[in-house]
Amino acid sequence: MRLPDPESRSTDAAKYVAVLAWVWVSGTIAMYLYQFIDLGPILLTAFMP
Amino acid sequence: MTACLLTLVLSAAALGAGATILRLFHILPDLSPAERCTWSFGLGFGVLGWLIFPLGIAMLWTPKIMWSVVVTAMSGLWFLRSAFTGLRAQRPSRTVLVLLGALLLLAFGDFLEAVAPPADADSMAYHFFLPKLFLQGQGIHFIPRAVDGAAPLLPQMTYALALGLGDELALTLWCFVTGWGAAAILYSVARRYVSIEWALAAAILYQSTPAILYGAGTGQVEGRIAMFALVAAVCVADLWRTRRLGFAAIAGVAAGFYAASKYPGLLFAVISGVAVILASGRILAGAVFGLAVIVAGGQWYAWNAWHTGDPVFPLLYELLPYHSGVSWNDLQHAHFKEAFAGTEKAVSTNLFWLLAYPLKATFFPAPIFEAGRTGLGILPILALPFTAFGFWRTRHQAKSHFSLIVFTIAVGVYATWFLWGPSQRVRHLLPLLPLGFLVGTVLTAELPAAFRRALAAGAVVVLVVQLGGQAVFSHKYVNVVRGKESRASFLERNVNSFATAQWVNTNLSPAHHRILVPMRQLNYLFDVPIFYGNHQLQAEIEIHRGARLPTFWQQMQQHGVTHLLDNRTDAESTSDIYTRFIRALQNMNCTRLIQSIEVRRFGSRTLPQLEQSAAFDEVYELTPASCTLGRL
Numbered sequence: 097m098r099l100p101d102p103e104s105r106s107t108d109a110a111k112y113v114a115v116l117a118w119v120w121v122s123g124t125i126a127m128y129l130y131q132f133i134d135l136g137p138i139l140l141t142a143f144m145p
Numbered sequence: 146m147t148a149c150l151l152t153l154v155l156s157a158a159a160l161g162a163g164a165t166i167l168r169l170f171h172i173l174p175d176l177s178p179a180e181r182c183t184w185s186f187g188l189g190f191g192v193l194g195w196l197i198f199p200l201g202i203a204m205l206w207t208p209k210i211m212w213s214v215v216v217t218a219m220s221g222l223w224f225l226r227s228a229f230t231g232l233r234a235q236r237p238s239r240t241v242l243v244l245l246g247a248l249l250l251l252a253f254g255d256f257l258e259a260v261a262p263p264a265d266a267d268s269m270a271y272h273f274f275l276p277k278l279f280l281q282g283q284g285i286h287f288i289p290r291a292v293d294g295a296a297p298l299l300p301q302m303t304y305a306l307a308l309g310l311g312d313e314l315a316l317t318l319w320c321f322v323t324g325w326g327a328a329a330i331l332y333s334v335a336r337r338y339v340s341i342e343w344a345l346a347a348a349i350l351y352q353s354t355p356a357i358l359y360g361a362g363t364g365q366v367e368g369r370i371a372m373f374a375l376v377a378a379v380c381v382a383d384l385w386r387t388r389r390l391g392f393a394a395i396a397g398v399a400a401g402f403y404a405a406s407k408y409p410g411l412l413f414a415v416i417s418g419v420a421v422i423l424a425s426g427r428i429l430a431g432a433v434f435g436l437a438v439i440v441a442g443g444q445w446y447a448w449n450a451w452h453t454g455d456p457v458f459p460l461l462y463e464l465l466p467y468h469s470g471v472s473w474n475d476l477q478h479a480h481f482k483e484a485f486a487g488t489e490k491a492v493s494t495n496l497f498w499l500l501a502y503p504l505k506a507t508f509f510p511a512p513i514f515e516a517g518r519t520g521l522g523i524l525p526i527l528a529l530p531f532t533a534f535g536f537w538r539t540r541h542q543a544k545s546h547f548s549l550i551v552f553t554i555a556v557g558v559y560a561t562w563f564l565w566g567p568s569q570r571v572r573h574l575l576p577l578l579p580l581g582f583l584v585g586t587v588l589t590a591e592l593p594a595a596f597r598r599a600l601a602a603g604a605v606v607v608l609v610v611q612l613g614g615q616a617v618f619s620h621k622y623v624n625v626v627r628g629k630e631s632r633a634s635f636l637e638r639n640v641n642s643f644a645t646a647q648w649v650n651t652n653l654s655p656a657h658h659r660i661l662v663p664m665r666q667l668n669y670l671f672d673v674p675i676f677y678g679n680h681q682l683q684a685e686i687e688i689h690r691g692a693r694l695p696t697f698w699q700q701m702q703q704h705g706v707t708h709l710l711d712n713r714t715d716a717e718s719t720s721d722i723y724t725r726f727i728r729a730l731q732n733m734n735c736t737r738l739i740q741s742i743e744v745r746r747f748g749s750r751t752l753p754q755l756e757q758s759a760a761f762d763e764v765y766e767l768t769p770a771s772c773t774l775g776r777l
Contacts, residue, residue, distance in 0.1 A: 110595075113595075114595035114596070117599035118602075122603075124603075125523055132517070138752055138754050139617060139752075
């Protein structure tokens with residue numbers, strides 16, 4: 097089986113794969129950062145004297 | 146200034162020692178100039194520790210002899226002269242300049258940490274404490290304490306070199322420099338296949354990983370062991386490419402140094418050994434590798450076996466006969482096993498969790514994983530599908546085979562560690578992280594532009610987040626480095642119960658007193674002799690479940706203990722038995738409370754707001770003259 101090449105704009109599949117890559121990147125980063133959401137207020141005051 | 150100079154000299158010694166080893170096995174011509182330097186530094190770090198060990202057990206740790214080791218090692222710099230000939234300056238691209246800016250920010254934060262006093266608990270407990278203790282006696286003596294006493298201590302030998310020839314600042318600066326070694330090796334090896342931009346980005350992303358920010362600047366060894374893991378794995382891949390036994394030997398030396406630094410290094414050596422045989426198709430290569438592992442890594446295991454009969458004391462207690470007089474027994478062993486079995490693992494060791502553990506550790510970490518603010522970051526998971534796609538696209542190219550070998554070693558070590566290792570702390574996987582970064586970089590650099598853009602955008606966000614983490618982590622060092630905060634004030638803010646160490650140093654005499662301390666984080670700070678009485682790890686003074694009070698009393702007398710420290714509110718380090726013993730001794734006029742000290746406790750040095758409390762530590766004096774214990 098050949099994977100669609102996202103370089104090629106000729107197929108919808110290639111576009112879907114490229115979109116999937118962006119969804120994966122943003123999704124994993126968001127999920128990772130979510131665990132630190134409680135630290136937000138503390139981090140905001142971390143640099144205060 | 147002197148500390149900076151000494152750090153440079155030690156770095157030169159490491160470069161020279163490593164270059165000598167690479168020259169010995171005729172590997173230098175196969176490496177790029179950058180690789181010659183970075184590999185030399187990584188291997189030389191191990192060689193220095195290896196050379197210092199026999200001098201330590203011979204009680205020859207004098208400045209003169211230590212200098213002779215350093216100067217001899219520096220002579221190997223001659224073999225690196227070819228790395229510096231014909232160098233030409235290139236005009237850096239805008240991306241390289243931005244990346245260098247990020248690198249400087251990162252290095253500046255690490256430098257602040259290096260200039261500030263050490264405060265990490267594990268470093269105070271043994272990474273820095275043991276070199277300090279050994280230097281006081283001009284050599285190494287055996288400590289029958291599991292995990293952090295009778296353990297492989299190769300990196301700590303180099304710490305002794307820095308502390309012995311310099312001071313505390315030289316020690317922390319040495320940790321700063323060696324903490325960057327793995328990133329440098331990662332960069333130089335990645336340059337074989339990718340552009341400066343990608344290699345530099347990989348090195349910076351690796352160096353800003355939370356676990357590295359947290360541990361590489363301290364005395365913790367994982368960030369330094371990563372140098373050995375990287376060199377060993379790449380050597381196995383090069384062995385497959387060239388079929389040259391020299392690579393098997395260097396892989397063995399590096400894997401041996403890993404084993405000489407931490408017990409999980411044994412798993413790494415076994416997996417790498419299998420990979421050597423499979424990659425070369427020759428048993429001879431496996432024999433060369435094995436011999437190199439034994440020579441480079443066998444010192445500490447022989448040292449343990451010599452003193453106890455168990456090379457991995459006390460893990461084989463139930464299988465091997467121990468020498469008579471070894472301070473370990475059935476009750477202590479049961480207590481040790483129970484303590485570790487109950488606290489070091491949060492998920493079952495089965496095939497499901499073998500696959501799911503990385504996801505859980507990244508997104509929903511259990512506290513024992515130590516994976517949240519001090520974990521391996523998001524990049525390994527984020528880059529995984531891109532790496533798989535990159536592997537598919539390059540499956541017929543040499544770099545794919547190179548990556549497959551490195552990746553297989555990393556996965557093999559991870560699987561054996563997860564299924565049979567004693568702990569699930571992600572920190573133990575840190576030495577494998579640069580292997581993953583290397584493979585990810587090599588395989589994703591030539592992905593189609595749409596993929597590359599998504600991955601690069603993700604990497605930029607991750608880098609910004611991690612640099613933010615570095616800023617939060619490092620800002621606590623600013624005032625002490627600028628001289629606006631005293632050493633004592635800084636340690637008060639960063640070390641649990643620091644006030645207790647201050648009181649003990651002021652009120653007890655180094656010549657006449659010895660205090661039993663149940664917690665670890667003050668060990669390095671005491672000027673008075675201590676006995677580190679961890680209830681789980683040692684049986685010289687028995688405080689385990691089922692221990693007897695008369696034995697406890699007698700053992701304290703044998704070890705010259707004159708005072709006891711009780712920190713009941715620190716449940717992790719103080720057992721109920723210990724507290725009960727103190728109360729019983731008090732009732733029998735064997736001890737008396739001489740000081741109660743108000744101390745600060747907190748869960749995080751970087752974010753103390755998360756969890757902090759006030760508590761009291763108590764200092765007791767032993768009063769044998771009035772003791773009624775023996776008369777009962």
